[in-house]
Amino acid sequence: xxxxxxxxxxxxxxxxxxxxxxxxxxxxxxxxxxxxxxxxxxxxxxxxxxxxxxxxxxxxxxxxxxxxxxxxxxxxxxxxxxxxxxxxxxxxxxxxxxxxxxxxxxxxxxxxxxxxxxxxxxxxxxxxxxxxxxxxxxxxxxxxxxxxxxxxxxxxxxxxxxxxxxxxxxxxxxx
Numbered sequence: 001x002x003x004x005x006x007x008x009x010x011x012x013x014x015x016x017x018x019x020x021x022x023x024x025x026x027x028x029x030x031x032x033x034x035x036x037x038x039x040x041x042x043x044x045x046x047x048x049x050x051x052x053x054x055x056x057x058x059x060x061x062x063x064x065x066x067x068x069x070x071x072x073x074x075x076x077x078x079x080x081x082x083x084x085x086x087x088x089x090x091x092x093x094x095x096x097x098x099x100x101x102x103x104x105x106x107x108x109x110x111x112x113x114x115x116x117x118x119x120x121x122x123x124x125x126x127x128x129x130x131x132x133x134x135x136x137x138x139x140x141x142x143x144x145x146x147x148x149x150x151x152x153x154x155x156x157x158x159x160x161x162x163x164x165x166x167x168x169x170x171x172x173x174x175x
Contacts, residue, residue, distance in 0.1 A: 003032055004040065007047040016047070020054040030055060030062045038069060042080070049086035056090040063094045071100055074107050081118040084111070088124030096132065105132045105139065113146050115153065123161050130165055 001022045009015060023029040033055070037048040056063045063070065070087050073079045088108070096104060108129035111117050117125075126147065133139030147162045154162065 003029070003048075004036055004044055007036065007044055007051070011047060016050045016054065019051045020058075023051065023055050025059040025062065027062060030059075034066050037083075038066075038073070046080060046082045049083050053086040053090040056094050060094040063090065064097075067097060067100060071103060071107070074104075074111075081121055085118060085120045085124060088121060088128055091128045092124065092131065101132050105129055108132070109143065109146060112143070113150070115150060119155050119158055123158055126158075126161055126165055 001019075003019055003022070006015065006019050006022075019033075023033050033048055033051060036044050037052050038045070040048060052063075074084060074087055088111075091104070108125040111125035112122050112129060114122070126143065129143045130140065133143055144166055147165055151159060151162050
């Protein structure tokens with residue numbers, strides 16, 4: 001399968017899943033996909049983002065060699081919301097190296113605190129920040145402060161995630 005051609009053939013969930021099934025846990029195919037994600041033209045990178053996220057949810061260890069580059073992409077504001085959304089989506093499940101936790105936490109707080117950021121980007125950033133902060137009362141409190149700051153002006157989906165986060169923060173403070 002020519003992954004690039006398949007990504008351009010059709011923009012649909014069905015097509016994304018077809019490409020994800022092709023890549024599966026094959027590290028060479030995943031490397032090809034990551035090359036398209038990092039260096040493909042905008043439309044190819046955008047469409048490959050969903051495939052990358054899907055494959056990593058199924059096989060989290062595949063992302064390890066690319067971790068530094070995906071963090072750089074999260075810091076790149078020209079990468080686009082679809083790329084950021086899918087990176088943050090995969091980071092909900094992928095192993096996060098300790099050496100990247102602080103940097104990722106800061107990135108997530110910045111995205112969460114940005115009212116102009118896409119709702120899905122903010123929601124996934126919240127999840128990743130809480131995942132990194134898990135067990136650290138001060139970090140969870142920091143996330144909670146940002147959430148409370150924006151909760152009144154948020155969408156229903158973001159409010160629901162925020163309520164769950166605030167519950168986790170409250171439980172952590174009691175312990």
